[in-house]
Amino acid sequence: MSSSTATTAPPATTPTTITSPSPSSSSQQPKPKTKLKLKIRRAVAPADVAATTALINAAFRADDTTDVYLGAEHERISLATEESVLGSMTATDIAVFVGVVSKAAAVDYEGEELEHKEEEEEEIVGHFWLQKKSDTLAWLALLAVSVKGQGQGWGSQLVAHAEQVARDEWKAQRLEFDVVNTRSTLRRWYEKRGFVPTGRAKPFAYELHPDWEGVLRADLEFLYYGKDL
Numbered sequence: 001m002s003s004s005t006a007t008t009a010p011p012a013t014t015p016t017t018i019t020s021p022s023p024s025s026s027s028q029q030p031k032p033k034t035k036l037k038l039k040i041r042r043a044v045a046p047a048d049v050a051a052t053t054a055l056i057n058a059a060f061r062a063d064d065t066t067d068v069y070l071g072a073e074h075e076r077i078s079l080a081t082e083e084s085v086l087g088s089m090t091a092t093d094i095a096v097f098v099g100v101v102s103k104a105a106a107v108d109y110e111g112e113e114l115e116h117k118e119e120e121e122e123e124i125v126g127h128f129w130l131q132k133k134s135d136t137l138a139w140l141a142l143l144a145v146s147v148k149g150q151g152q153g154w155g156s157q158l159v160a161h162a163e164q165v166a167r168d169e170w171k172a173q174r175l176e177f178d179v180v181n182t183r184s185t186l187r188r189w190y191e192k193r194g195f196v197p198t199g200r201a202k203p204f205a206y207e208l209h210p211d212w213e214g215v216l217r218a219d220l221e222f223l224y225y226g227k228d229l
Contacts, residue, residue: 038099038126038154040161049086051124052098056080059144067182068216080142088129088142095165099126099145099158125149126158130166133176138166140177159193167229175229178202178222190225200224 043052060079063069089096100122125146131139140162145154166172176198179187204220206212 036101036149036152038101038157039122040097040099040126040158043089043096043098043127048096048098048124049082049089052096052127053080053082053085055124055127055146056085056142056144058147062147066217067184068180068220070215070217091131094129094131096129097127097158097161097165098124099154100124101149126154128158128162130162130170132170132172135171136173138162138170138172138175140166140175143177155189156193159190163227163229173229174226176224176226178224180204181221181223182217182219187223187225193227195225195227198224198226 043049056079085096088094102122126144126149128143129141131141133139140159143155143158143162145152145158163175166175177195179190181201201224202222204216204222206216206218206220
């Protein structure tokens, strides 16, 4: 991913949809009685950088399967840095979006009615960014949902918003992304939403992340998925 700005955007080989918007296979969060709808907005405030970085890394570390990691109890790694997130936010060809809910609602897992406040403090619980690859093609990356909000349908809301922006604002005719080949549950999740494999793949960039050696599986690669808009 390139940027014409001075700040460096995440490299093209940064894992994109490695985080999962759906619950992990072995740990389930308590599901609230009432689902909360996200407010989705552009990430532009300085405070968004730290919160977004923390969200992406927490979602990645929460994977307790062996889809990506060598073992369920193995060391976990960080996927994003504040520098890379800021680079995305300031890049001229990338639009970063976050999904937010009020902090009071975000911790209400019993579905109880909450007293409305005029200026409730927001909590970032979802994230993705879009890159305009061409006049007809948009690229989706780093879709992530807060672990404690999985099962709320927030991942679907984020994807739907990405499609809407790409189609209605950018006039793109197609949306694509890449996903790690071993994430079978995540791949099925996208397929249920109309995305299909393109038949293309690219190697996982192990050489750019020597600190990941011995932590991640050695058979990872990225598969391209796409959907006509």
